Amino acid sequence: MKKGYVIAIDGPAASGKSTTAKLLAARLEYVYIDSGAMYRACALAALQNKIGLQERKKIKSMLDQIDIQIKYHPKGNKIILNGEDVSKRIRKADITKLSSEIAVIDIVRKKMVELQRKIGKDGAVIMDGRDIGTVVFPNADFKFFMIADIKTRAKRRWLEAKEKGEDLSLESIEKELRWRDENDANRKISPLKRAKDAIDIDTSDMSISEQVDFLYKIINQGK
Numbered sequence: 001m002k003k004g005y006v007i008a009i010d011g012p013a014a015s016g017k018s019t020t021a022k023l024l025a026a027r028l029e030y031v032y033i034d035s036g037a038m039y040r041a042c043a044l045a046a047l048q049n050k051i052g053l054q055e056r057k058k059i060k061s062m063l064d065q066i067d068i069q070i071k072y073h074p075k076g077n078k079i080i081l082n083g084e085d086v087s088k089r090i091r092k093a094d095i096t097k098l099s100s101e102i103a104v105i106d107i108v109r110k111k112m113v114e115l116q117r118k119i120g121k122d123g124a125v126i127m128d129g130r131d132i133g134t135v136v137f138p139n140a141d142f143k144f145f146m147i148a149d150i151k152t153r154a155k156r157r158w159l160e161a162k163e164k165g166e167d168l169s170l171e172s173i174e175k176e177l178r179w180r181d182e183n184d185a186n187r188k189i190s191p192l193k194r195a196k197d198a199i200d201i202d203t204s205d206m207s208i209s210e211q212v213d214f215l216y217k218i219i220n221q222g223k
């Protein structure tokens, strides 16, 4: 029997998905799964093994052996790749770009979707990504599509980077976000797309607590 709802949150990079999902999961006592972190872990595995994105056979055997664990941690989930904590490493710029590139590969998506469905099968889960409401959980109990204007998103990422001591220009971040949105929305398999039955939320002028409250109220009303 399901323990709770399956909640899908999709949208472009830095639209507020993971911040909202994390806090909402804490409030609902649900599990939070950042599906993007799984694509990031795949990208890192390819890099560590020096596998090029054209080397399909090598990618296949990498996927056959890959072990990605998402461990709950009060300050943010830990991502464990083949036994190693890669939570910080996968947020670096090189992996951000490579994750979007590796996410176009059919066998990569197949494997990740399989893992995501396994994690979500008992419900009481919030998963964010690009294809959660369209492909991973087309029957999710609640689907949200989160957007924010590009300037706001770039500023958010710039502030995050600054807090981590990374000195990146606002322009370079905006450029990276535009490139990734384009790449994610135009790929053939499972592109970034709003599910027809998703509830829209534009977080450009919303505070984090407003975002969380917005979703919480809807979920609390039930189906």
Ligand code: CDP
Binding pocket: 012, 013, 014, 015, 018, 035, 036, 037, 039, 040, 096, 099, 100, 101, 103, 128, 129, 130, 131, 132, 180, 184
């Ligand atoms: O956190 P941010 O929005 O920057 O990105 P992310 O959610 O960590 O996702 C990194 C990349 O993984 C995205 O740019 C997508 O290319 C890919 N991704 C995907 O294809 N499908 C998902 N369900 C989640 C992420």
